[in-house]
Amino acid sequence: MKYSIYLILMALLFLSCADKKDTPQEGAEAQSKNMSPEYSEAYQLLKNQCYACHSPISSSHDVIIAPPMAAVKLRYSRSYTTKEEFVEAMVSWAMNPNKEKALMRGAVDRFQQMPKQAFVEEDLRKIAAYVYENELEEPEWFAAHEKEMHAKGGGMGQGMP
Template sequence: MKKLFITLFVVELLLSSCTYSKKDEKLIEKDSSIASLTENEGLKLMQQNCYACHSVVSKSHDEIIAPPMAAVKRRYTMSYPNKKEFVEAFTNWVLDPIEENALMRGAVSNFKVMPKQPFNKADIKKIAAYIFDNEVETPEWFEAHFKNEHTKGMGNGNGKGRGRVNGNQNF
């Protein structure tokens, strides 16, 4: 009788632990779907709010009014390779774009400072997180332009930069 009781207890314990792992699996799936929704939301927000100026469909550098998001990502990841710092710096810039805080001095020289926009901080954080975590669309001409402008010796973007910021190239 004692063996039967112990056996039933062990079987019950095993069954309850299997149920628990199923709950964990559902929680993981839910977390993944939330992350996926947030990622999709970041992409959608970027397309709606950023691509009007940071176009990916322009035919050349001469047709743009702001650097492509691929250039922004490249520059910000140079100074902020950690996601939390990247999102914070990107968000701070978008919410208060002033020349003194610009990382992309070549872009400011070419396009002027980004105009202040009435963006929601939470939305900008979603955009920044999306940019950090994903490959962003790149105009066809971008890599050739980047290579041409940033390998002229000084590495300051079109030769107009003001040196280095935080030990990184200034473009």
């Protein structure tokens, strides 16, 4: 009797494991889990070193302390079309942010200049490459804000005074 209960339990366990399918995951975190370890590391660096200020989960444009990384990517993508140019520009800014070379002048006016951080350049290169190659999480309000403020063509956010 004990033997047959044991066999039934083992069969149920085996069948329940065999039927499990991976649950689809959303967002950049899911992307990072499906990519090479380099990009998984890059996503973790992005979360740990950038999202504290450039948060993708802020509730509104009025409560953020820096533009979301999706906005940074959008702006840099408009000026730098190759991965190499994009990465170099982002790394250069993050290593030594200064108002004179700011690409996002509207953001600097609104949030002030990004403070100089003790970043490791190689980490920034990984982050910038990840940002260039992947779709980033966006705050819920971002699309409407982008359309309202930046779709007018050549206005705010285009690096113009």
